[in-house]
Amino acid sequence: MGKHPDDTAALSELLTGQTDRYLVPGLVRGLAVLLAFSPERPQLSLRELADALGVTRSAVFRIAYTLTELGFLTHQPETRSYMLGPSVLRLGYGYLASRDLVQVALPHLEALRDRTGWSAHLGVLEGKDVVYLLRVPTRQGLASIVHVGSRLPAYATTMGRILLAHLSEDEVIALYRDTPLSGAGPRAVSDLPALLAQLRQDRARGFVVHIGGFQAGVASAAAALRDVSGNVVAAINISAASTLTDQGEIDQEIVPQLLSSADLLSQALGYAAPATG
Structure with a gap:
């Protein structure tokens, strides 16, 4: 045909x-x-x-x-x-991962890694998992449990949480209604109402930070990426040994760098932020 x-x-x-x-x-x-x-x-x-x-x-x-x-x-x-629904987006993720998204993201994540000294990652939401599409490790080679293709529970990771935060609450409920929330990190929420409350805070804040929340001894921060239609299509995060940082440094130095990179990468994907003022 x-x-x-x-x-x-x-x-x-x-x-x-x-x-x-x-x-x-x-x-x-x-x-x-x-x-x-x-x-x-x-x-x-x-x-x-x-x-x-x-x-x-x-x-x-x-x-x-x-x-x-x-x-x-x-x-x-x-x-x-x-x-x-979300399954339509997931169909496109494989295409994006194999073509434009990873190629566009790589230089931005390398620059973010070099500015912060933290490892940088790119991931997408696939069902209840966040799937890692790109990893840019630090020069020091911080030990990590993730690699390209890793799948981790979204609700317990910074990238997963910021991606879930941009779904509707009905979509989140549909995903987790019958899923026990346990055993996915020392500080992960343990029930659906707590997850929904956490995601509301994440959405309002615009980024997610935790120290030892999923992997003990690791600090992580994540922000979402938007495409030309304004849809959240992926997320980036950075991580480092928690012994090398504290909450004050993360808030004052790391998060601004993360958000700047997320904005630049979203622009590279065609996103134009609404005019303010």
Whole structure:
């Protein structure tokens, strides 16, 4: 077939008079639903989705229900509408990791490492884990339990927490409703209400810092990265032996460097911060 339709109308037309026996109509319609959303239309009702696909509401309901169960859509009961879910972002992470994101991040993390003397990392949220895409170690080679490809529990790590903080509370509840929060670090929260309260503070602060929170003897700080659409797509963190620093140094010297690098890297990914004043 060799076609790569990139919008809902093109995918719907693909099914008209289609004789390719290898084509899966249900999959095509599911992808068409996802492509119906855009920055201009972030929420769509069943009727709007049905109109976009040219199918009945009952048909699009089954598609939307399936995509919601899989995390590709989220249902908003108060408006009876749907929005794209976290699984859509996770599909893009592999592409970003193998191409632009890591390449763009590397010089920024090297500069951050050189300015602070701390190891620097890049990671993304994948389900309940933070996945490390890039590690820039210190010249001194601080021992670390992480490497590229490592998966750590998001709620117990600085990068994971700042990424979770930018999800809606409904999304966080859906992730952790049936998950015991224990055994993931000496200072990690132990229940969902405490996690939600912690994430509210993280979101308001705009960064996460902890000393010995996940790995004993290690201080860490993290901030989120945004893309051209303003979406949080990844996070960076820096870490060092806690014996080499204290809370005052982190707040006064390390965090400003971290936030400056996060801003520059977000700009490199196309993000333009809203004008203030």
